[in-house]
Amino acid sequence: MGITNSNKQINVDRIDCDGTLRVTLALSASPDISTNPTDIVLVLDRSGSMAGSPLANMKAGAKTFIDIIDEATDSAQDGNIGSGSRIGIVSFSDTAVANTQLITSVDTLKDAVDSLTAGGSTNHADAFQQATQLFDPLSANAKVIVMFTDGKTTSGVPPAPIAAAARASGVIIYCIGLIGLDGIDINVLNDWATDPDASHVAVTPNDEDLEQLFKDLAANISKTGATDIVIDEIVNSDFTITSLTPPTKGTAMMTDSHTIQWKIPELGVTANEGASLEFLVRHTAQDSGEKLVNQSISYSDNEGNVVVFPEPSVLVDCGIVVHPEPCPIPVDLTAESCQDSIIIDAGDAYLQSLGRILQMDVTVKNVCPGKRVALAIVLTEVDPNGLEYSRGMKTLTIPAHDYPSCRDVLVKCVKFVLPEDLDVSGGIPTAMCSTRSFKVRLIAHNIDTDYQCCDSIVTIL
Known part of the structure; x- marks a missing residue:
């Protein structure tokens, strides 16, 4: 079968500027269908929300799927599924019906697909039940369910236990989801599908993509398992990889803070297998916006499988x-x-300053030995009406001195930056030569004192 699914997911859709998110890469692979006969049941949603182009595109996708399996099993599109493999059709709305049994006639399968009409609610449980009943428990064929749906369960019992029972019996479940009128719960599809979830589920908001999703799945199902897999992932330059969890299959390493290489010696060569890799990335740029997490991701293996990973994006605030x-x-x-x-000639330089620097010296009087002093300098600008506007405050600690007597301490080079666009003194805005008026207030006091709090004692004489 080859690579049967590939996926890339992130765990959040929005992060803060320095936020972190988890990225999951996933693959699944199965053996070659021509030497490993497989029974496949296409489970197709025909509920009312599928009316119109969704139903038409789903039919085109299902028939393309059938053609690809037809050719893969005996190297020819001869209208007959060969090598012992079979396909069955189950469709569902309020209830599910088996439109065909597991058969090999391509024409019969396509006629069953073409006969579907949309209407009714969505009963996923009955769909899984009908699909599972088509399989012969005594058959040695691999068993696969491809579930297609465009909405949430609206009738019938909960489908998760029935899907779980099918998986427990050895059935491989893939889910193709169309985000239809009623929306779709991807977590539910992940719950139904074979693990790892990310490599057995594909979802699209556009029904025009359905034929391609069916085509990709069939093309991968028809190939052999993959060997000597190499995946090179480069994250967007706005992100940095902060940690890497060992993959479930193979080995992975960070080649730098933006690049990961994942190698898998073989996957799905003797049976269906899935593999996943998780790593954390942190946003390190300073600008907001919707951003792609990966810059590029490449895949190669000895079998020439063509694998395309999704490109998830995250909103950075x-x-x-x-x-x-x-x-x-x-x-x-x-x-x-x-x-x-x-x-050298270093070229021309132009005066481009957009502000001034106010530098002042302050003398603190009569600082006695062994006493540290806390000093605050408050700067305001005064407009023509005498109103004051804050321009900043500096606080600093003057170290204690050990001279034998109290003496003055000079504090030099206290600087304030004064942008010209804050000029309220009445001069020409942004002009470097305008007169500006300021007021400086100084507050100083000793930090160290001999005072100690003691209990009050009252003595009556």
Whole structure:
């Protein structure tokens, strides 16, 4: 059968700017159908929500699936499923019916598909029950159910126990989901499908994609298992890989902070097998938006299986981000061997400052030895009406000195950055030469004192 499914999932659809998400890569593979006869039941949703193009595209997909299996079993599209394999059709709405038994006639199978009409509710439990009853428990053929649905269960008993019983009996279950009018619960499809869930479930919001999904599944089912698998995953440059969990099959390693290589010696060569790999990535850029998690992902094996992984995206919310002015463009130069002096023309430089730096010295008077001092400097700007606007506050600790007497301490080079676009002093906005008015307030006090709290004692004399 070859690679029967491939998937890539992320565990969340939205993260904060420095948020982390979990990525899961998954594959499943099965042996060659021509040497490993397989009984396949196509379980097709014909509920009312399938009316129109969804039903037409599902029929096209199912018939394409049948043609591919026809050719794969005996190397020719001769209208007959060969090599001991068979296909059956079950359809469902309020209840399920077996439109055919497990047969080999391609024409009969296609006629059954073409006869389907849409109407009624959605009874997945009866669909699984009818599909399971088509299999001969004494047959040595591999057993596969391909469940197609476009909605949630709306009638019948819960289907999960029936699907679980089918899996326990050795049936491999694949689920193809169309996000229809009633929506679809991917977690439910994962619950029905054979493990690993991610490699046995494919979902699309567009019914135009259905034929391709059926085609891909049939093409992979018809090939042999895969050997010498190599998967190279490169995540988007806005993300960094932070951890890697050992895969369920094969080995994986990080070649750098953005790249993972996963190698699997063989998968699905003697029986259906699934494999999965999980790793964590963290968003490291500073901009918001809907972002693809992976930059690229490539697949190769000895059998030439064509594998395409989904490209999940996540919404990154960085809040309000202020981008500073860019760094100046550098001038490139090279110092040649043994060259001990270099003369270059570095180009022109222009005054581009958008603000000023206010630097002040402060003298704190009469600081006594052994006393640390807390100093606060509050800066405001004054407009023509005398109103003050905060321009910042600096706080610092002045270390204690060990001179024998109290003395003054000079604090030098306290700096405030004053953007010109905050000018309220009445000058020309953004003009570097405008006069600006400020007020500075200083607050200083000793940190260390001899004071200790003690209990009050009242003595009556």
